[in-house]
Amino acid sequence: MHKIESKNINFYYGETQALHDVSLSMKENTVTALIGPSGCGKSTYLRLLNRMNDLIDNTKLTGTILIEGEDIYAKNTNVDDLRKNVGMVFQKPNPFPKSIYENVAYGLKVNGITDKKIIEERVITSIEQVALWGEVKDKLKKSAFELSGGQQQRLCIARALAIQPSILLMDEPTSALDPISTSKIEELIYELKNKYTIVIVTHNMQQAGRVSDTTAFFYMGELIEYDKTKTIFTKPSQKQTEDYITGRFG
Amino acid sequence: MLSSAATSITVVLIVFFLFIEGAGVFTKKPIEEGFLLVVHSTNPIQKLEPSQVKDIFDQKITNWKQLGGKNEPIVLFRTEDITEFYSDEELGENFEHFPAKIDEYVSKTPGVIAFFSDKYKAKNFHGKELEINKIKIFEFLSGEEWFPTAQPIAQMGVKALIYGTLWVSFGAILLALPIGLAAAIYLSEIARKRTRNILKPLIELLAGIPSVVYGFFGLVVIVPLIQNVFGLPVGETGLAGSIVLAIMALPTIITISEDAMRTTPRAMKEASLALGASHWQTIYKVVIPYSASGITAGAILGIGRAIGETMAVLMVTGNAAIIPHTLLAPLRTIPATIAAELGEAANGGLHYQSLFALGCILFLITFCINMMVEFVTNRNSHKKH
Amino acid sequence: MTKEIRLAKQKRRNQKIAFGVFQFTSYTVVGLLFVILSFIVIKGISVISWEFISEMPKEGMTQGGIFPAIVGTLCLVFGSMIFAFPVGVLAAIYMNEYVKDGWMKKIIKQMTNNLAGVPSIVFGLFGMALFVNKLEFGDSLLAGSLTLGLLVLPVVIRTTEESLKSVDDTFRQASLGLGASKWQTTSKVVFPIAFPNIITGLILSIGRVSGETAPILFTVAAYFLPKLPTSIFDQAMALPYHLYVISTSGTNIEASRAMAYGTALILIIIVLISNLLANALRKYFGKKVKMN
Numbered sequence: 022m023h024k025i026e027s028k029n030i031n032f033y034y035g036e037t038q039a040l041h042d043v044s045l046s047m048k049e050n051t052v053t054a055l056i057g058p059s060g061c062g063k064s065t066y067l068r069l070l071n072r073m074n075d076l077i078d079n080t081k082l083t084g085t086i087l088i089e090g091e092d093i094y095a096k097n098t099n100v101d102d103l104r105k106n107v108g109m110v111f112q113k114p115n116p117f118p119k120s121i122y123e124n125v126a127y128g129l130k131v132n133g134i135t136d137k138k139i140i141e142e143r144v145i146t147s148i149e150q151v152a153l154w155g156e157v158k159d160k161l162k163k164s165a166f167e168l169s170g171g172q173q174q175r176l177c178i179a180r181a182l183a184i185q186p187s188i189l190l191m192d193e194p195t196s197a198l199d200p201i202s203t204s205k206i207e208e209l210i211y212e213l214k215n216k217y218t219i220v221i222v223t224h225n226m227q228q229a230g231r232v233s234d235t236t237a238f239f240y241m242g243e244l245i246e247y248d249k250t251k252t253i254f255t256k257p258s259q260k261q262t263e264d265y266i267t268g269r270f271g
Numbered sequence: 272m273l274s275s276a277a278t279s280i281t282v283v284l285i286v287f288f289l290f291i292e293g294a295g296v297f298t299k300k301p302i303e304e305g306f307l308l309v310v311h312s313t314n315p316i317q318k319l320e321p322s323q324v325k326d327i328f329d330q331k332i333t334n335w336k337q338l339g340g341k342n343e344p345i346v347l348f349r350t351e352d353i354t355e356f357y358s359d360e361e362l363g364e365n366f367e368h369f370p371a372k373i374d375e376y377v378s379k380t381p382g383v384i385a386f387f388s389d390k391y392k393a394k395n396f397h398g399k400e401l402e403i404n405k406i407k408i409f410e411f412l413s414g415e416e417w418f419p420t421a422q423p424i425a426q427m428g429v430k431a432l433i434y435g436t437l438w439v440s441f442g443a444i445l446l447a448l449p450i451g452l453a454a455a456i457y458l459s460e461i462a463r464k465r466t467r468n469i470l471k472p473l474i475e476l477l478a479g480i481p482s483v484v485y486g487f488f489g490l491v492v493i494v495p496l497i498q499n500v501f502g503l504p505v506g507e508t509g510l511a512g513s514i515v516l517a518i519m520a521l522p523t524i525i526t527i528s529e530d531a532m533r534t535t536p537r538a539m540k541e542a543s544l545a546l547g548a549s550h551w552q553t554i555y556k557v558v559i560p561y562s563a564s565g566i567t568a569g570a571i572l573g574i575g576r577a578i579g580e581t582m583a584v585l586m587v588t589g590n591a592a593i594i595p596h597t598l599l600a601p602l603r604t605i606p607a608t609i610a611a612e613l614g615e616a617a618n619g620g621l622h623y624q625s626l627f628a629l630g631c632i633l634f635l636i637t638f639c640i641n642m643m644v645e646f647v648t649n650r651n652s653h654k655k656h
Numbered sequence: 657m658t659k660e661i662r663l664a665k666q667k668r669r670n671q672k673i674a675f676g677v678f679q680f681t682s683y684t685v686v687g688l689l690f691v692i693l694s695f696i697v698i699k700g701i702s703v704i705s706w707e708f709i710s711e712m713p714k715e716g717m718t719q720g721g722i723f724p725a726i727v728g729t730l731c732l733v734f735g736s737m738i739f740a741f742p743v744g745v746l747a748a749i750y751m752n753e754y755v756k757d758g759w760m761k762k763i764i765k766q767m768t769n770n771l772a773g774v775p776s777i778v779f780g781l782f783g784m785a786l787f788v789n790k791l792e793f794g795d796s797l798l799a800g801s802l803t804l805g806l807l808v809l810p811v812v813i814r815t816t817e818e819s820l821k822s823v824d825d826t827f828r829q830a831s832l833g834l835g836a837s838k839w840q841t842t843s844k845v846v847f848p849i850a851f852p853n854i855i856t857g858l859i860l861s862i863g864r865v866s867g868e869t870a871p872i873l874f875t876v877a878a879y880f881l882p883k884l885p886t887s888i889f890d891q892a893m894a895l896p897y898h899l900y901v902i903s904t905s906g907t908n909i910e911a912s913r914a915m916a917y918g919t920a921l922i923l924i925i926i927v928l929i930s931n932l933l934a935n936a937l938r939k940y941f942g943k944k945v946k947m948n
Contacts, residue, residue: 276747483867633777645769
């Protein structure tokens with residue numbers, strides 16, 4: 022069974038159709054990269070997986086998305102629980118204007134965990150998981166804004182991991198970072214693969230090549246090609262994919 | 272160039288005129304112009320404080336001993352009392368013997384203190400004119416009685432008025448803040464765009480209605496309502512003022528808080544939701560803390576408006592210049608006092624000047640409030656960078 | 657697991673309750689507006705007639721109309737605008753287009769904000785001290801208009817400044833790039849683009865001026881005048897003051913109640929019209945700019 026299964030997805034912002042009949046499934050504990058030129062629908066697709074697009078007025082969705090076999094757009098789905106299971110990391114690091122510790126503890130607290138010991142344990146584990154512990158262990162009470170951009174982004178990943186999701190969505194997580202921070206995050210993604218199912222949107226094709234097992238190429242709201250990353254980058258079956266990969270547009 | 276300085280010039284002029292006129296209260300004697308306070312020539316007392324004179328005429332001080340003089344009971348004398356001692360014939364048909372008779376009475380009464388117009392002062396008057404100290408700023412601020420036309424000594428304690436102003440304003444904010452915040456949260460975070468586009472202009476319209484109309488509405492609807500609900504003798508109370516002011520402060524609070532909440536970056540809200548927080552948790556754990564300074568600014572501004580509001584309060588609070596102990600009693604605010612009394616005060620007189628001094632107090636309070644708003648908003652923009 | 661389900665339920669319930677309360681409160685606020693408006697409309701509509709707006713008050717202001725108060729308010733609105741509008745607009749242009757950011761701009765901004773926060777009764781005191789007594793205008797339309805003009809000055813400056821700021825800098829650069837002077841750029845390019853918004857702000861401030869009572873109490877307003885003002889040195893009646901007087905201290909408060917409702921309704925109608933007009937203008941000009 023696939024971890025994430027989407028069938029015949031059509032999505033509209035008002036009159037504009039952003040996704041055309043997209044069907045795409047991902048296996049457990051794999052990294053899937055979504056690539057394509059801006060406005061191709063890859064981020065829109067990603068944000069459907071934790072229902073983040075619900076926040077936008079006047080949108081419409083047809084088709085079904087199953088996560089662990091359950092329809093996440095069914096009437097009785099609890100969106101909060103869904104998002105607890107499907108973590109998300111955003112384009113720009115977006116820590117809360119709170120302390121480093123409070124940032125990671127936030128997700129635990131809003132999900133009803135009150136035991137201070139458990140919270141502390143999970144905060145530390147999560148920060149260790151993103152290899153940030155050595156850098157922040159002495160300033161957990163300091164504002165998260167005092168960290169560098171790369172550190173902030175790793176903190177945001179730690180924040181997402183703290184509530185123990187099984188899926189992690191990443192929306193161009195390194196686009197606002199320098200090369201060194203980027204490579205750190207890429208290493209991290211590689212390590213996290215063993216425990217999480219990761220879907221990553223990226224502009225950077227080398228990155229897709231480095232971190233992902235499978236790659237989906239989107240163009241104008243359509244899924245053009247979906248295959249093993251190796252295949253996509255070496256012998257794509259579609260001309261559009263080849264053009265994009267070889268840098269003829271995009 | 273000059274026009275851009277217009278507002279600055281106006282502020283300076285306002286300060287100048289207000290304070291020049293207002294300062295008169297402290298440089299003038301608090302006894303009505305053209306009137307005298309006189310004691311027997313042998314009385315050793317030279318000078319009295321305004322509050323002492325008041326206590327004497329209120330018969331709280333009844334012996335000169337209490338003021339450091341001789342052991343002699345105090346005898347009060349006002350112009351009209353003269354008829355008790357002399358017949359109409361003795362005083363003359365046109366009161367032409369008034370001065371002489373007053374002089375005579377004062378001379379033969381060692382414990383007397385007399386208050387009369389200086390046109391009744393005899394040529395070679397035998398009594399001794401008392402010096403009256405000027406009102407001190409401290410007395411002005413801490414005095415509990417506001418009765419600027421009282422005789423012989425004007426009572427100008429603004430404590431009751433300051434209390435009245437603050438009671439009504441804080442009562443109003445207490446009512447308006449929770450309601451305003453709830454509405455702001457609904458408009459900025461929960462309502463659909465279309466609902467918001469309908470509701471917001473309507474709420475802004477609420478801000479456009481003249482205060483005198485609110486006062487009128489309060490007078491014909493809220494005042495009788497309060498009177499009936501609480502079974503009071505009169506409905507014109509501090510509570511009525513607070514309710515009317517709360518209605519008037521709502522648009523300010525809603526608009527400013529709503530604007531502040533909408534500046535919360537989308538990324539913050541999404542981060543919270545992506546962690547499984549419910550919409551409501553996101554609002555109170557992320558949106559409200561993030562916009563706290565904007566909300567505070569809105570609340571302070573609301574208080575400022577309430578403190579300065581004149582007409583609506585004047586019409587519904589009953590205007591009793593007493594220190595309020597409950598919001599269910601009539602009270603009087605600073606702006607209402609100015610509006611109610613300036614028409615009757617003689618230009619340039621003590622009463623007139625005391626109202627300008629009230630204006631100074633009001634100006635200073637609102638000035639401080641403006642500065643606070645400025646401070647809060649600046650600190651906020653500082654934090655965001 | 658059951659604990660988690662319970663927590664999730666609780667979370668959802670809390671949200672439902674909170675949102676319900678917020679929605680209810682918001683509609684209550686709007687409901688309040690309707691209560692106030694409809695109360696005055698219902699009570700006042702039967703009073704309003706051609707006679708009411710065109711005749712002098714009669715029988716100690718319990719009968720007749722409010723014509724002189726309407727005229728007085730119109731004069732005050734007009735008078736304060738011909739003072740505040742040019743001064744305010746010029747000030748805003750100078751501030752926005754000419755003054756560079758620095759301490760001077762900061763001070764002027766601060767002063768404008770402070771002036772906006774000064775209570776209207778303090779304007780009344782000031783107007784009385786300066787215009788009525790010091791400059792010896794007496795209680796007059798002139799003194800009242802100037803006082804009201806100063807009161808709305810910060811409003812006019814702010815709206816004008818915001819309108820000027822919303823003009824895209826590329827327009828300025830384009831004009832300057834073609835060799836136009838700073839003043840030509842401001843007057844021929846920036847001002848016309850900003851004009852619709854400025855006018856909208858102006859109309860909204862008319863609503864404000866027509867309803868202000870405290871500043872005119874001691875500078876112009878008359879309790880009752882049997883004739884209309886003939887010069888700017890005359891006293892005048894005004895709608896908001898008239899409403900105040902007949903609802904609190906008229907010769908016969910009960911008998912003049914109907915007049916009071918009518919006057920309140922007229923005041924509200926003025927505010928509504930200026931709001932609607934401003935909105936309509938905003939929409940109209942908004943479309944025009946888009947079409948270009």
